[in-house]
Amino acid sequence: xxxxxxxxxxxxxxxxxxxxxxxxxxxxxxxxxxxxxxxxxxxxxxxxxxxxxxxxxxxxxxxxxxxxxxxxxxxxxxxx
Amino acid sequence: xxxxxxxxxxxxxxxxxxxxxxxxxxxxxxxxxxxxxxxxxxxxxxxxxxxxxxxxxxxxxxxxxxxxxxxxxxxxxxxxxxxxxxxxxxxxxxxxxxxxxxxxxxxxxxxxxxxxxxxxxxxxxxxxxxxxxxxxxxxxxxxxxxxxxxxxxxxxxxxxxxxxxxxxxxxxxxxxxxxxxxxxxxxxxxxxxxxxxxxxxxxxxxxxxxxxxxxxxxxxxxxxxxxxxxxxxxxxxxxxxxxxxxxxxxxxxxxxxxxxxxxxxxxxxxxxxxxxxxxxxxxxxxxxxxxxxxxxxxxxxxxxxxxxxxxxxxxxxxxxxxxxxxxxxxxxxxxxxxxxxxxxxxxxxxxxxxxxxxxxxxxxxxxxxxxxxxxxxxxxxxxxxxxxxxxxxxxxxxxxxxxxxxxxxxxxxxxxxxxxxxxxxxxxxxxxxxxxxxxxxxxxxxxxxxxxxxxxxxxxxxxxxxxxxxxxxxxxxxxxxxxxxxxxxxxxxxxxxxxxxxxxxxxxxxxxxxxxxxxxxxxxxxxxxxxxxxxxxxxxxxxxxxxxxxxxxxxxxxxx
Numbered sequence: 001x002x003x004x005x006x007x008x009x010x011x012x013x014x015x016x017x018x019x020x021x022x023x024x025x026x027x028x029x030x031x032x033x034x035x036x037x038x039x040x041x042x043x044x045x046x047x048x049x050x051x052x053x054x055x056x057x058x059x060x061x062x063x064x065x066x067x068x069x070x071x072x073x074x075x076x077x078x079x080x
Numbered sequence: 081x082x083x084x085x086x087x088x089x090x091x092x093x094x095x096x097x098x099x100x101x102x103x104x105x106x107x108x109x110x111x112x113x114x115x116x117x118x119x120x121x122x123x124x125x126x127x128x129x130x131x132x133x134x135x136x137x138x139x140x141x142x143x144x145x146x147x148x149x150x151x152x153x154x155x156x157x158x159x160x161x162x163x164x165x166x167x168x169x170x171x172x173x174x175x176x177x178x179x180x181x182x183x184x185x186x187x188x189x190x191x192x193x194x195x196x197x198x199x200x201x202x203x204x205x206x207x208x209x210x211x212x213x214x215x216x217x218x219x220x221x222x223x224x225x226x227x228x229x230x231x232x233x234x235x236x237x238x239x240x241x242x243x244x245x246x247x248x249x250x251x252x253x254x255x256x257x258x259x260x261x262x263x264x265x266x267x268x269x270x271x272x273x274x275x276x277x278x279x280x281x282x283x284x285x286x287x288x289x290x291x292x293x294x295x296x297x298x299x300x301x302x303x304x305x306x307x308x309x310x311x312x313x314x315x316x317x318x319x320x321x322x323x324x325x326x327x328x329x330x331x332x333x334x335x336x337x338x339x340x341x342x343x344x345x346x347x348x349x350x351x352x353x354x355x356x357x358x359x360x361x362x363x364x365x366x367x368x369x370x371x372x373x374x375x376x377x378x379x380x381x382x383x384x385x386x387x388x389x390x391x392x393x394x395x396x397x398x399x400x401x402x403x404x405x406x407x408x409x410x411x412x413x414x415x416x417x418x419x420x421x422x423x424x425x426x427x428x429x430x431x432x433x434x435x436x437x438x439x440x441x442x443x444x445x446x447x448x449x450x451x452x453x454x455x456x457x458x459x460x461x462x463x464x465x466x467x468x469x470x471x472x473x474x475x476x477x478x479x480x481x482x483x484x485x486x487x488x489x490x491x492x493x494x495x496x497x498x499x500x501x502x503x504x505x506x507x508x509x510x511x512x513x514x515x516x517x518x519x520x521x522x523x524x525x526x527x528x529x530x531x532x533x534x535x536x537x538x539x540x541x542x543x544x545x546x547x548x549x550x551x552x553x554x555x556x557x558x559x560x561x562x563x564x565x566x567x568x569x570x571x572x573x574x575x576x577x578x579x580x581x582x583x584x585x586x587x588x589x590x591x592x593x594x595x596x597x598x599x600x601x602x603x604x605x606x607x608x609x610x611x612x613x614x615x616x617x618x619x620x621x622x623x624x625x626x627x628x629x630x631x632x633x634x635x636x637x638x639x640x
Contacts, residue, residue: 010206010428011160011389018163041169042160043195046210049202052430 001073002055009050013079014042020075026062028072039072082316085288087263089309090274092611093283094327095240095261096320099300101293102243102250121178128174128184131224136165138220151362156388157213164217169195185225192218206427216247240302242293246273254282261285261304263311265293278360285309337614341372345617347599351625354605356414357613358585362400365407367610375411376404377533377607378473378585381457382419385426391453397460405468412469414533414585414607416512417457417486419443419475438541443476443512448485458493465505473533477511477518483528512585514538519567522574532575533607536586540564559588560597565635572602583607590616596623600632 003009009017021028021039028039032054037044039058050056056076060068143158164170170191177187192214200211238260243250245266251273254262259282267273267286277284283306296302296313303312303323312319345355356377357368361384368376384392384400392400404413420426421434421442429450434440447454461472474486487509497504513519514535522532540559541548548557558564568584575582583605588594590612598606599620608616 011163011210013390015160015163038168041167042163043167043199043214044169046207047195047198047202049204049207051204 001058001077003050003052003076003079009045009048009054009079011042011046014045016075016079017045017072018042020071021068024060024062024064024068024071026060026065026068028058028060028068030072031057031059081314082319083313085263085292085311085313087285087288087309087311088268088274089307090267090286091262091277091282091284092307093261093281094306094323094330095283095302095304096323096327097238097240097260097302098298099242099296099302100239100298101296102241102246121181124178124182124184124187125175127225128178128188128221131184131188131221132165134224135217135220136162138224139165139217160210160389161213161217164214165221170214170217185222188218188221188225192221204427209427212245212247219247240304242296244290244293251277261302261306263288263293263302263304265290278363283307285311333615337618338370340614340617340621341370343617343621345374345620347620347623347625347628349624349626351599351628353599353603353620354583355613355617355620356412356583356605356607357610358607359404359610362403364610365404368613369407371610371613373411373610373613375408375469376413377583377605379404379413379415380419381416382426385418385420385429390428391456394456394460397457398463401460401464401470402467405464405470409468412471412508414471414473414510415457415461415464416473416475417444417447417454419512421446438538438547444474444482444486445476445478447474448482451489454486454489455493458490459497461507462490462493462497462504463502465507466503467505470505471508471510471531473510473512473531475512475535476515476538477513477525478515479517480521480524480528483511483525487528513571513582514542516543516567519571522571523577526574526578526580529580531580532571532582533605534568534571534582534584534586534603536564536568536584536588539567539586540588543567559586559591560594560635562636562638565597565601565632568598568603569601569632569636572604576602581605592619595619596628596631597635598632599623599625600628600630 018040030037030039030045030048032048032050035048037048039045058069058072062068139158139161143155146158147155173191173194174187177190178184182190196211196214199214200208202208238258240261240263241254241259243264245264262273262277262282262284264273264286265288274284274286283304285304285306288311300314303315303319304310315323344352346352354374356375357371357373358378358380359365359368359376360380384397401415419442420429421431421437421440429446431441431446458472461470464470472490474483477483490509494504508530510529510531510533511518511525512535513522513532516539518525519539536559540557540561543564544556544558544561546553546556548554572582581604584598584603585607589598589606590608595616606616
């Protein structure tokens with residue numbers, strides 16, 4: 001999927017991702033190129049250096065994995 | 081021996097006082113762990129947990145205090161610190177360090193440095209700056225682990241603070257009654273330190289150069305000239321006397337000028353102009369009111385976008401614009417929409433490094449491409465207009481099409497607010513004339529606007545093709561060059577022919593040599609920095625309209 005937020009994934013959008021990720025039990029990770037970060041880490045997410053238009057892959061592993069991946073994808077797609 | 085260091089002017093004002101050096105931040109992040117024996121990992125982890133709680137509390141307090149004393153935007157950085165304190169990337173690294181046998185202090189220092197290093201290595205300047213935030217929280221955790229009290233920066237008497245660089249938390253914690261001035265080796269004019277120092281009214285010089293402040297002992301006498309960017313060490317009696325006199329003289333002038341607060345801004349023979357002030361945020365309002373300015377001629381809204389993580393929301397802007405409008409009412413407030421780019425980079429806006437930033441994606445060019453941001457500004461301004469007199473002004477206009485698009489957007493926002501049932505007021509619409517093309521075509525633009533405001537800094541720079549920040553050519557920078565004056569003259573005439581008014585909001589307005597000429601060219605309004613308002617008024621009241629017109633016509637012909 002693609003990041004649409006104009007500023008990329010800076011502090012505020014990263015915060016929203018962290019908070020959403022915390023609702024799930026699954027381990028959720030975001031992958032961009034060679035880099036990967038836990039969706040629960042603001043530092044990790046920012047260090048992906050995601051800009052507007054960047055492609056990211058979301059992986060979730062755990063009891064609520066399908067739901068978690070879907071929720072994160074929806075959130076990231078909706079960030080402005 | 082007297083020695084003078086030259087840096088970048090960051091906040092104006094004079095200060096004479098003793099040096100106090102801030103413990104270097106690099107040292108602060110490097111704990112003295114030699115000789116410390118690590119307890120077993122389990123108890124280290126418990127100690128770390130306690131330190132974490134303590135750090136969270138103190139960051140929360142700092143956030144609260146900064147919000148109260150400085151502002152919402154400045155406080156946001158500490159909200160991010162709170163999140164970083166509970167970041168799994170940090171916690172995992174600290175845990176791994178402790179389990180490998182490190183004392184908690186060393187584990188935190190190593191984890192912090194590793195993460196800061198990762199951020200510093202990214203290519204986005206905004207993210208690079210976040211390395212400083214990570215260092216700030218790791219320093220705080222280490223202090224808590226060592227049982228150190230939250231340090232109040234400072235010494236016993238009022239002092240001039242010296243530092244390599246200041247962390248946001250350190251700047252925010254400065255006691256403005258004891259810090260006479262601020263000098264840093266690092267940092268630029270838009271660094272966090274500079275912006276905060278300006279809003280706190282502390283004279284400051286930044287960018288003095290790496291290592292220049294090392295070896296200045298506490299207690300050494302210093303003179304700091306924030307406007308000139310000078311730091312004088314160990315001044316001679318002669319220098320000291322000169323600056324003491326200057327300081328005293330400024331006091332006397334201030335007293336004499338304040339008597340003019342309520343006097344009209346007009347020449348001795350009654351030629352009246354509107355004398356307004358430039359502001360960058362709420363922090364400047366007190367100075368505007370104190371100077372008796374007749375309004376705000378330029379609200380540089382880009383400062384609301386700086387030193388933060390993301391653009392301010394419509395609500396946040398509305399609250400600020402409304403407060404400015406209410407406190408100045410019935411006097412008018414000109415809100416200039418975001419003028420980012422050029423020499424005012426804002427990392428998160430995503431303006432890439434440009435070959436020629438002054439000729440690049442800036443001002444209205446950026447805003448018309450990022451319409452949502454512009455809409456938030458226009459909606460906030462329209463809503464604030466329900467509470468006072470608001471004018472909106474667009475920067476960097478080059479073409480008629482830009483004016484029309486911006487105006488259309490404003491009308492759209494008006495319609496939306498009406499449909500939503502949100503109260504709004506009428507706004508006058510103007511443009512900055514700073515691109516020579518706009519000055520040359522002023523007669524085409526005049527029917528489309530309510531007023532012009534000439535940005536003399538950029539107009540001069542673009543007309544003469546001189547970067548005033550470039551020391552090699554800056555002597556060619558001359559706002560009184562006949563070419564610039566002819567453009568200004570043309571703009572004023574075009575405005576008047578169409579029944580509109582023309583003002584000027586650049587630094588030329590507060591230059592004593594320029595004032596008679598600008599008045600003589602027929603400008604209706606001048607907007608200057610709040611501390612210059614009374615001085616300009618005093619000079620104006622000593623001039624006559626005839627003398628101003630004579631000087632203007634001489635300069636149009638011959639130049640300086």
